[in-house]
Amino acid sequence: MMNDPKTRLRRTMMFVPGNSPKMINSADIYGADSLMFDVEDAIAVTEKDTARYLVANALKTLKFHSETVVRINHPTQTPFGIDDLKVILPAKPDMIRLPKVEDVSEVELVTGEIERVEKENGWPEGTINIIGAIESVKGLYNVREICRHPRLIAIALGAEDFIANLKTQRTKTGIELYYARSQILMAARDAEIQCMDTVFSDVRDMEGFEREVTNSRDMGFDGKSVIHPKQITEVHRIYTPDDKQLTHALKVLAAFDDSLKNHKGVLAVDGKMIDGPIVVRAQRIVDQAKAAGIDVEKKREEI
Ligand SMILES: CC(=O)SCCNC(=O)CCNC(=O)[C@H](O)C(C)(C)COP(=O)(O)OP(=O)(O)OC[C@H]1O[C@@H](n2cnc3c(N)ncnc32)[C@H](O)[C@@H]1OP(=O)(O)O
Ligand SMILES: O=C([O-])CC(=O)C(=O)O
Numbered sequence: 001m002m003n004d005p006k007t008r009l010r011r012t013m014m015f016v017p018g019n020s021p022k023m024i025n026s027a028d029i030y031g032a033d034s035l036m037f038d039v040e041d042a043i044a045v046t047e048k049d050t051a052r053y054l055v056a057n058a059l060k061t062l063k064f065h066s067e068t069v070v071r072i073n074h075p076t077q078t079p080f081g082i083d084d085l086k087v088i089l090p091a092k093p094d095m096i097r098l099p100k101v102e103d104v105s106e107v108e109l110v111t112g113e114i115e116r117v118e119k120e121n122g123w124p125e126g127t128i129n130i131i132g133a134i135e136s137v138k139g140l141y142n143v144r145e146i147c148r149h150p151r152l153i154a155i156a157l158g159a160e161d162f163i164a165n166l167k168t169q170r171t172k173t174g175i176e177l178y179y180a181r182s183q184i185l186m187a188a189r190d191a192e193i194q195c196m197d198t199v200f201s202d203v204r205d206m207e208g209f210e211r212e213v214t215n216s217r218d219m220g221f222d223g224k225s226v227i228h229p230k231q232i233t234e235v236h237r238i239y240t241p242d243d244k245q246l247t248h249a250l251k252v253l254a255a256f257d258d259s260l261k262n263h264k265g266v267l268a269v270d271g272k273m274i275d276g277p278i279v280v281r282a283q284r285i286v287d288q289a290k291a292a293g294i295d296v297e298k299k300r301e302e303i
């Protein structure tokens with residue numbers, strides 16, 4: 001189901017500075033799958049109050065087509081996080097992004113606040129979900145347990161903070177992030193939740209961006225955090241199966257269906273053997289194409 005919070009399409013989650021009325025007002029027109037209003041690191045200490053009220057008002061008064069997420073300040077490492085929740089939760093965002101998460105107790109703390117507001121408002125349990133961001137080695141070491149918390153429906157990497165903690169720099173190859181990306185992905189797949197890759201901060205370098213998004217797609221990430229509208233189109237293009245991939249996937253599924261109906265043995269499509277995992281991957285391509293709005297039934301008839 002496309003709008004099930006656990007499985008909905010999240011190719012892009014765009015950061016929108018929570019103190020900018022202009023950016024908040026226009027953010028929805030760019031077509032990101034999720035919009036993440038930030039009251040954490042994009043916002044100076046002196047602006048925290050303004051930003052959280054601005055974001056809460058926007059959530060209450062504007063209509064958003066994209067999923068709405070608010071990145072709060074950390075609830076125990078900063079004096080702002082709990083106040084953020086008090087102001088933001090009654091405005092009913094779809095999700096809270098918990099940055100710099102290091103321990104499952106922090107997810108539990110935020111969950112407690114959410115449950116209280118859900119009960120007070122008579123909203124069903126699970127109305128507001130949590131995405132965590134791993135931004136330190138300590139968080140990475142606890143990522144499996146964090147991902148298994150039932151309120152967490154996605155996990156993300158926050159690479160800028162992570163590499164500061166690692167005492168290195170971001171490189172074009174991404175070698176410094178390879179272990180963290182792999183570990184976070186494994187934990188997400190183990191817990192059956194989604195996994196978002198981190199931001200690419202140089203908005204002028206579209207070639208580097210394309211390389212990084214292609215790599216994270218190939219590693220298995222469900223999507224990427226972005227910071228500028230022009231990054232959205234590029235991620236959606238890279239994450240949408242092309243015509244050749246979709247045609248092949250549909251042929252695989254048709255051959256598999258036929259083999260089940262007619263009790264056939266080993267199968268081949270275009271000279272390649274088809275077995276269980278290939279069918280699973282073909283189904284994922286078809287699901288991604290459908291979620292991206294491609295008329296898959298029409299394509300199926302054309303083949
Ligand atoms: C490490 C971390 O924590 S990363 C997360 C925190 N960082 C952020 O939130 C940064 C988010 N991004 C931004 O603030 C901006 O994109 C910047 C500062 C990088 C560049 O902003 P600009 O110089 O205004 O970019 P540019 O002029 O190309 O923008 C084009 C249009 O897109 C809008 N826009 C740009 N970025 C965003 C955004 N993130 N959300 C909504 N609208 C945006 C601009 O307002 C502008 O609109 P207009 O054409 O109506 O005037
Ligand atoms: O979560 C992100 O991608 C952005 C961020 O805070 C970081 O990189 O430290």
Ligand SMILES: [Mg+2]
Pocket residue numbers: 041099135158160161
């Ligand atoms: Mg960060």
